[in-house]
Amino acid sequence: xxxxxxxIWFDLKPELKPPVWIIMEWSVFLVQVGVYGAMISQLVTGIxxxxxxxxxxxxxxxxxxxxxxxxxxxxxxxxxxRLPYLLSLPISRSKLFxxxxxxxxxxxxxxxxxxxTVTLLIxxxxxxxxxxxxxxxLFLLGFGVAGLMLALSFIAFKSSDLYTAIVTxxxxxxxxxxxxxxxxxxxxxxxxxxxxxxxLTYGSDLIRFFLGFDPSILLNPYxxxxxxxxxxxxxxxxxxxxxxxLVEGVKSA
Amino acid sequence: xxxxxxxxxIARHDFSYFFRTKWLMAILLSLSxxxxxxxxxxxxxxxxxxxxxxxxxxVVVMGLFAASMDTxxxxxxxxxxxxxxxxxxxxxxxxxxxxxxxxxxxxxALVYASSLMAIALIVLPAGAIWSALLLLPFLFVLAMxxxxxxxxxxxxxxxxxxxxxxFQNIVQVTMLTLSTVYYPIDVVQKFLPPPLVTVVAANPxxxxxxxxxxxxFAGTPIEPDFLARILLASVPxxxxxxxxxxxxxxxxxxxxxx
Numbered sequence: 440x441x442x443x444x445x446x447i448w449f450d451l452k453p454e455l456k457p458p459v460w461i462i463m464e465w466s467v468f469l470v471q472v473g474v475y476g477a478m479i480s481q482l483v484t485g486i487x488x489x490x491x492x493x494x495x496x497x498x499x500x501x502x503x504x505x506x507x508x509x510x511x512x513x514x515x516x517x518x519x520x521r522l523p524y525l526l527s528l529p530i531s532r533s534k535l536f537x538x539x540x541x542x543x544x545x546x547x548x549x550x551x552x553x554x555x556t557v558t559l560l561i562x563x564x565x566x567x568x569x570x571x572x573x574x575x576x577l578f579l580l581g582f583g584v585a586g587l588m589l590a591l592s593f594i595a596f597k598s599s600d601l602y603t604a605i606v607t608x609x610x611x612x613x614x615x616x617x618x619x620x621x622x623x624x625x626x627x628x629x630x631x632x633x634x635x636x637x638x639l640t641y642g643s644d645l646i647r648f649f650l651g652f653d654p655s656i657l658l659n660p661y662x663x664x665x666x667x668x669x670x671x672x673x674x675x676x677x678x679x680x681x682x683x684x685l686v687e688g689v690k691s692a
Numbered sequence: 693x694x695x696x697x698x699x700x701x702i703a704r705h706d707f708s709y710f711f712r713t714k715w716l717m718a719i720l721l722s723l724s725x726x727x728x729x730x731x732x733x734x735x736x737x738x739x740x741x742x743x744x745x746x747x748x749x750x751v752v753v754m755g756l757f758a759a760s761m762d763t764x765x766x767x768x769x770x771x772x773x774x775x776x777x778x779x780x781x782x783x784x785x786x787x788x789x790x791x792x793x794x795x796x797x798x799x800x801a802l803v804y805a806s807s808l809m810a811i812a813l814i815v816l817p818a819g820a821i822w823s824a825l826l827l828l829p830f831l832f833v834l835a836m837x838x839x840x841x842x843x844x845x846x847x848x849x850x851x852x853x854x855x856x857x858x859f860q861n862i863v864q865v866t867m868l869t870l871s872t873v874y875y876p877i878d879v880v881q882k883f884l885p886p887p888l889v890t891v892v893a894a895n896p897x898x899x900x901x902x903x904x905x906x907x908x909f910a911g912t913p914i915e916p917d918f919l920a921r922i923l924l925a926s927v928p929x930x931x932x933x934x935x936x937x938x939x940x941x942x943x944x945x946x947x948x949x950x
Contacts, residue, residue, distance in 0.1 A: 463858040463861060474883075478875045478879050478880065479874060482875060600714050607715055612726060615727075616726075620734075621734045621735070625734055626734055630733075630734070
């Protein structure tokens with residue numbers, strides 16, 4: 440366990456000294472919720488108090504961004520020669536994968552500390568059960584997205600540039616064609632079909648369900664739980680397989 | 693005359709580098725097109741006013757802004773990877789090098805924004821297409837001003853690793869949020885204190901978005917005073933950016949490092 444903790448700290452240290460990215464993420468969140476969210480909610484008439492809906496959407500976007508960042512980080516390590524070094528360490532592949540997952544979880548907790556607290560305060564009137572369920576769902580979603588990006592990392596072993604282009608383009612499309620920023624009922628039929636395939640649709644509706652949003656504008660929570668859990672388990676399983684089998688002997692740039 | 697040719701050659705090289713960066717093109721295109729064709733359409737269904745007509749011209753301005761800001765990344769990369777040392781060894785003055793980067797930034801942003809404008813003109817009926825062409829030179833000056841902001845950030849962050857991207861993100865979010873790109877000025881007036889409303893109204897992004905909405909899509913005749921306001925709001929940024937980048941290069945020439 441001490442080896443795992445040492446490796447986690449080894450990777451986290453550059454991001455915390457100083458924590459520019461974390462502070463930036465918090466500041467951007469506060470500006471977006473405090474100014475953009477407040478003003479756009481004056482224009483939105485379709486749902487009551489859109490600023491709460493938007494704040495939850497931003498928290499989900501941070502989770503998604505961090506999940507994809509972890510996948511990209513892994514690919515960068517492979518190309519910069521850091522991964523072969525990590526693979527040469529006297530720890531098993533499954534422990535190495537656990538390290539990557541735990542580091543991602545810690546980073547996610549740090550990034551979400553302020554945004555999630557502010558969002559919960561804005562919504563207010565919550566029970567401990569709903570808060571814990573919301574946090575668990577966010578972490579499950581984060582792991583699922585990270586696993587998805589890890590699963591896509593095989594492209595990067597052919598072309599790092601192509602991988603970044605695909606992942607960034609895909610990320611934007613997954614967010615836009617989902618219920619992160621707007622409820623499912625407002626999507627035009629052709630977009631709703633695409634949104635039904637986005638894991639973020641289920642993740643965001645599940646989190647909003649736990650936070651007490653009107654269930655009539657959300658998808659069935661049973662479907663949402665199934666999809667988010669299946670995504671996390673399948674993509675993490677695939678990621679674990681890739682780490683154990685495919686990354687051996689990967690060439691650094 | 694020879695210096696002008698070299699400046700144009702450096703500008704052309706930097707301009708082509710922008711369009712050759714695949715991941716950047718993927719980000720910019722996916723963001724701009726999904727904002728225009730998905731976000732604007734869905735928000736329209738959630739509002740009582742025609743948000744699609746309001747937001748589509750704004751996406752063109754957002755594209756112009758994002759592409760201009762990439763000038764800073766290219767300057768930062770040139771400073772970090774030592775390309776700038778090579779460029780300083782070319783038979784061109786330091787001022788010429790600064791001008792080349794701002795020209796390339798402005799031109800790349802204008803070409804990118806023009807392609808978005810072409811798509812916008814397909815999805816949203818235009819009142820006066822000729823107005824769009826008349827606005828292009830003013831958008832070019834605006835893009836150079838925005839590239840100046842990016843150059844300033846690159847100069848400031850050149851010694852602070854990848855902080856440049858953090859600074860860039862904060863500036864982008866602040867400038868877009870404090871503008872009328874996303875919401876009309878009357879909503880801003882209801883919500884923000886008067887000094888901030890003045891900032892929002894004077895923001896060059898607000899002016900450019902308003903010009904596109906009024907003159908190109910609504911078809912109102914162009915008012916020269918308004919175009920002069922765009923120039924007045926943009927030129928100071930270009931000058932400050934040029935001076936900041938020039939200062940960074942001079943420091944590099946004298947000390948050998950930043």
